[in-house]
Amino acid sequence: MKNIKLTIEYDGRRYLGWQRLGSSDKTIQGKIESVLFQMTGEKIEIIGSGRTDAGTHARGQVANFKTESELSPLEMLNFLNRYLPNDIVIKDVTEMSERFHARYNASGKQYSYYVWNDVIPTAFYRHHSFYVPQELNLEKMEKAAEKLLGTHDFIGFSALKKTKKSTVRKIEEIRIEKNGAMLHFTFIGNGFLHKMIRILTGTLLEIGMGKLDINIIDEVLANKIRQDAGETVPAAGLFLDEVFYE
Template sequence: MRNIRLTIEYDGTKYNGWQRLGNTENTIQHKLENVLSLMSGENIEVIGSGRTDAGVHALGQVANFHTRSPMTTREILDYCNHYLPQDIVVKKAAEVEERFHARYNAVSKKYMYRIWNSHIPTAFYRKYSYHVPEPLSIEKMRKGTAYLVGKHDFQAFSSVKSKKKSTEREIYSIEILKERERIDILFHGNGFLHNMVRIMTGTLLEIGLGKRKAEEIPLILEGKIREKAGVTAPAQGLFLYEVYY
């Protein structure tokens, strides 16, 4: 069996996320599986690097699937982009060794959270950013990121109350880039709990608005209580940016 690795970009606006339990119809994984099964005549199962929630976008989601199809990777890429909905794009298709697994082999991930920081909203980025009309202090937000980087128990920054699994994760870096009205926060880490990026962003935004202090973060981490952290920033600002192997 051949093993094909795909790099995928999608506008998540219309979808119930990458994968969904129960009614899976309106998911990105399902759309891909449909097209690839039609292409190969096989019952293709696509393995993603991880889920993205409803409304979340991706610039570099990675997935793999096994097939007996003799098509070249270029033909597979072209077939996908011809038959997939226009809001899902396969950017790369490459043949990889049989044991490559998009989820198990992922060693780290980078997410981007995009903020539109202006009194004036945006017609073009309205579905691809979170509009924050009040002035934000990037300096204060950067102070906050310094407390988040490193190995911590991120229980307080997760929406799932898992008692069995470890909630320890390591964040390698958090970069804040500002270009006019646009603020991009890039989070690179070895893994992220459910809603973790959106809750970290919500907390950093409250710091940037002066509603709370960067120095509170160590206490929030220690306390491990979700309610002590900031709000969950909305899905439409979040992008799965890159998956590292």
């Protein structure tokens, strides 16, 4: 039995997210599993490093699956990219040890969020960024981002209700870079809660617009009240860049 690791790139705008949903064929996992069945004749369930929401994109999603197939990694790569839709691309296929698990072995992730910040909207990047015409105070946003670094309970910056699972995460780095009209937010941490990146970005943007005070970061970390944080920005601007493994 082989344990195969996939590195996957996808444009999520046509899909209902990563996770297979019943009989729907509009998920990333479902599309890949369908082609794996064609390739191997086996009913395979792939394990992703985590779920991405409807409309979210990925440059480096990771998944693994078990198979009895005698095909080489290169043959699998070629087959998958031949039969998958052209908005889902397998970038790498590697045979791993039996113990490798795409989700449980992940030590961290990097996400990007893109904001088109100009009075004139964009025709080319409208499906891969969030349009914000208001002027933003980048210095205030960077100071607010510094408050988010380190280990905190981030439930107030997530779409989760009460949960028995830990909502403590560590953010190692947040960068905000401006290239012309495009703002590029980079988030690196050991894990992120449901819609956490989108809520953090929305909060930083509202601080940049002057709608929220910079101290709202400390308040939400302390009171854990989701409604006090900023809006959830759209999924279109969000990319899973990379999954880290020890």
